[in-house]
Amino acid sequence: MSEHRTILHLDLNAFFASVEQQANPELQGKPIAVVGGGARTVITTSSYEARAKGVKTGMAIWEGKRACPELIIVIGDNRKYTYTSSRIMQMMQDYTPDVEVFSIDEAWLDVTHSLSIFGTAERIAHLLKARILQSFGLKCSIGIAPNKLLAKLASDMKKPDGLTIILPEDASLIMESLPIQELCGIGKKMQRHLNMMSIYTCGELGRCDEARLTRKFGIIGKRLKLMGQGIDHSPVVQFAEEGDVKSVGHSKTLERDISDPAEIRRFLLQLSEMVGSRARRYCVSGKTIHLYVRYADFFSSCGKQTTLKQYINQSDEIYRAALGILETVELEQLVRLLGISLSNLKHQTEQLPLFEDERKKLFATQAMDSINERFGRMSVTYGTLLPGKETAGSHVIPPSWRPDGIKNVDVQ
DNA sequence: TCTGGGGTCCTAGGACCC
DNA sequence: TCTGGGGTCCTAGGACCC
Numbered sequence: 001m002s003e004h005r006t007i008l009h010l011d012l013n014a015f016f017a018s019v020e021q022q023a024n025p026e027l028q029g030k031p032i033a034v035v036g037g038g039a040r041t042v043i044t045t046s047s048y049e050a051r052a053k054g055v056k057t058g059m060a061i062w063e064g065k066r067a068c069p070e071l072i073i074v075i076g077d078n079r080k081y082t083y084t085s086s087r088i089m090q091m092m093q094d095y096t097p098d099v100e101v102f103s104i105d106e107a108w109l110d111v112t113h114s115l116s117i118f119g120t121a122e123r124i125a126h127l128l129k130a131r132i133l134q135s136f137g138l139k140c141s142i143g144i145a146p147n148k149l150l151a152k153l154a155s156d157m158k159k160p161d162g163l164t165i166i167l168p169e170d171a172s173l174i175m176e177s178l179p180i181q182e183l184c185g186i187g188k189k190m191q192r193h194l195n196m197m198s199i200y201t202c203g204e205l206g207r208c209d210e211a212r213l214t215r216k217f218g219i220i221g222k223r224l225k226l227m228g229q230g231i232d233h234s235p236v237v238q239f240a241e242e243g244d245v246k247s248v249g250h251s252k253t254l255e256r257d258i259s260d261p262a263e264i265r266r267f268l269l270q271l272s273e274m275v276g277s278r279a280r281r282y283c284v285s286g287k288t289i290h291l292y293v294r295y296a297d298f299f300s301s302c303g304k305q306t307t308l309k310q311y312i313n314q315s316d317e318i319y320r321a322a323l324g325i326l327e328t329v330e331l332e333q334l335v336r337l338l339g340i341s342l343s344n345l346k347h348q349t350e351q352l353p354l355f356e357d358e359r360k361k362l363f364a365t366q367a368m369d370s371i372n373e374r375f376g377r378m379s380v381t382y383g384t385l386l387p388g389k390e391t392a393g394s395h396v397i398p399p400s401w402r403p404d405g406i407k408n409v410d411v412q
Numbered sequence: 413t414c415t416g417g418g419g420t421c422c423t424a425g426g427a428c429c430c
Numbered sequence: 431t432c433t434g435g436g437g438t439c440c441t442a443g444g445a446c447c448c
Contacts, residue, residue, distance in 0.1 A: 035416090042416050057448095062413055103448045187446050218423080251417060288440085298415065305441060339417085 249341025276315030
């Protein structure tokens with residue numbers, strides 16, 4: 001067995017925006033931004049034409065327009081992205097079963113054992129790029145390296161439509177002068193801490209005394225040093241081997257800041273229904289409910305959780321638990337965002353309740369879930385949610401979305 | 413006219429049991 | 431009556447990713 005692994009990281013360039021440009025030729029070659037549906041939405045992805053003018057992910061629409069007045073705003077369509085992503089992730093399986101889906105537009109492939117069939121990793125990368133372009137009109141950047149850390153670094157080096165190879169023997173030279181914040185896993189805070197220790201480059205991080213890093217950062221100190229050296233032993237984990245989901249949650253920034261308790265309860269009911277229906281679809285139930293409130297000033301917030309004696313996944317049970325938490329919270333300001341998440345999960349066993357009325361309730365819930373799945377979320381829901389437009393509104397799927405079981409994608 | 417939404421992992425302190 | 435210690439579960443909050 002070879003001592004080196006060969007890992008490929010694939011990043012679909014400006015994914016949501018590119019999918020929209022493919023779906024609508026009028027958008028091609030133009031600066032566009034994909035946003036959610038609400039009044040306080042931000043830019044999720046923008047096309048390269050928009051990025052050239054300074055449009056960035058996370059900007060409010062008005063900020064994007066200020067940077068680029070001709071910016072075209074497109075409200076995102078989840079189904080297009082999930083469908084396309086699932087098909088592409090499935091395509092990757094033609095080259096190795098070892099595919100790890102990192103997000104809706106990124107994946108690693110361990111092609112170590114595929115090289116005897118396809119020749120080189122570079123050839124696999126070219127095949128994938130050609131097929132993705134031909135089938136979906138989409139460009140991607142691919143990095144090839146001996147581990148996941150370096151493969152991701154490599155795919156970031158040339159965008160769009162890049163192919164970058166980091167050979168094992170070249171790694172240390174590349175790391176020597178590479179700023180630490182380029183590494184996946186080192187964010188703003190970590191960068192600041194390391195900078196205060198006079199560590200700016202990966203070379204400096206890799207040479208740093210391990211004990212010094214461990215004193216400052218605890219158990220991740222050792223990993224930080226290895227990262228600085230470009231070493232990463234973490235395996236590419238297939239979708240099927242990934243652990244079970246740990247939490248299911250939804251949050252929503254309100255169209256305007258509110259304080260009316262009835263209005264707050266109505267949003268909590270909606271969130272409870274969203275969390276409950278997804279938990280039931282995953283066949284999980286949980287016993288910890290977490291309520292999250294962000295206040296009008298944006299910076300202050302409050303999170304509270306409670307752990308029940310029994311596992312739940314019914315929307316009304318989640319709602320009751322959330323209300324119970326809310327009663328213990330003294331709201332300090334107007335409320336900007338509300339969130340509910342369910343954790344401490346266990347897999348649901350398929351077992352019908354003993355009592356007739358509980359069985360009826362279960363069947364009614366299942367019917368509601370299946371209708372919502374077929375016709376879109378909130379087609380059928382609790383009566384109190386129906387009036388008032390502010391509970392509607394589309395939302396863009398977050399890039400952290402993962403396909404619901406690659407194996408189950410139905411190919412027509 | 414400000415600033416979305418979905419996750420994972422880690423830490424620290426407290427309660428409680430043996 | 432006083433003492434220590436380990437393990438587990440819980441809550442709250444922070445950092446990171448896309």
